[in-house]
Ligand SMILES: Nc1ncnc2c1ncn2[C@@H]1O[C@H](COP(=O)(O)OP(=O)(O)OP(=O)(O)O)[C@@H](O)[C@H]1O
């Protein structure tokens with residue numbers, strides 16, 4: 001899949017007038033009329049309040065959900081037509097609660113997709129070591145631990161390493177730094193920004209923190225009750241006068257000493 | 261009941277018989293447990309995603325559990341092929357009793373897994389079979405074992421009653437003892453049965469704790 005994606009020139013991900021209803025009940029739209037294109041190499045940040053539909057939008061990309069209306073294209077092909085197993089193995093996914101496998105060690109967690117893809121042991125071990133170092137965890141110390149022996153922040157780092165394991169072209173990240181103290185969070189955001197620059201991935205990153213969005217995004221998409229309220233690069237975003245945008249910008253000002 | 265010296269001498273004199281009955285008893289339990297597991301484990305996996313089948317199979321297993329054991333043996337005797345007097349009928353009854361704890365715990369264990377873990381597994385492109393055998397099953401193992409442990413202890417107890425329909429085992433001594441009003445005979449059956457139950461409870465409990473994750 002990688003080779004195919006690299007040669008793919010259009011939009012890697014595209015939403016075409018997508019709606020999603022829980023259990024296909026029309027009255028309960030969680031996503032309504034979303035159209036959006038994500039070109040190769042972009043870091044798109046989905047911003048929105050709790051319950052605005054951010055996680056749902058991510059799940060529509062890796063076919064955990066299929067659209068009730070419209071279509072989601074990955075690599076130009078609707079998710080409904082993909083072999084979902086192939087599709088998902090090519091998409092790294094960091095979920096909101098880390099979701100590490102409690103019965104696997106850190107190394108086994110990170111090496112899961114490589115093992116599913118039948119890499120040989122040596123290659124997997126080398127890759128796991130490389131990734132753990134990349135997210136700032138010493139393999140000698142952490143590789144053989146179980147998730148219960150990690151702090152929340154370390155778990156999230158492992159979650160990021162696991163998503164990167166098979167070098168997917170697309171990375172979906174659902175509040176990957178949610179459970180962290182502000183200091184570690186800022187550090188990880190900066191590390192991640194540097195990493196994203198180096199890795200050349202197409203990233204869709206979910207947050208409800210405007211500051212995080214401003215730091216990481218090439219474009220910000222603001223979701224409001226399942227609809228797109230605004231799409232703009234960070235600096236432009238700050239100047240928009242949509243009320244939901246203003247609400248988010250005002251929340252920045254509410255933090256003492258926050259740079260706006 | 262007083263475990264007087266006469267009991268111990270009785271035990272010593274009839275050692276061979278008692279050991280033989282204990283072996284028969286264990287055989288009965290092992291066969292019944294293997295059959296019950298062969299039915300309840302796959303069925304438990306199957307009902308995780310099928311609510312209708314779940315209600316039906318748990319309901320049926322529940323009914324067997326509520327029938328008193330003597331009554332169940334009695335009900336089975338007239339049934340052709342599986343019924344009659346002897347070991348086969350006893351094994352059928354023991355299997356029916358063992359089903360519910362194994363089935364229930366298999367279902368509870370497999371379905372009680374952190375949704376975030378299952379979502380991660382699905383999102384990483386694991387097939388349903390891979391999710392079942394590499395994620396759900398290992399995570400549910402200690403709960404499933406707890407069910408097997410409960411079923412084993414129940415089966416050891418109920419198997420004593422199986423002697424009533426000629427299945428042999430330690431119950432033979434108990435029933436003979438009741439008929440002859442002999443404490444020694446009753447104890448010769450009851451003590452080894454109790455020891456067997458305690459021992460398997462301990463060993464399986466140990467295994468269960470070793471397999472527990474997180
Ligand atoms: N399985 C479901 N059944 C019913 N409602 C659901 C289900 N999944 C999501 N929803 C609803 O859909 C809406 C959007 O949910 P979603 O998880 O996408 O929000 P979110 O933007 O990710 O929120 P948060 O920031 O709190 O994670 C919410 O109102 C939620 O209650």
Ligand SMILES: [Mg+2]
Pocket residue numbers: 054055056096174
């Ligand atoms: Mg969410």
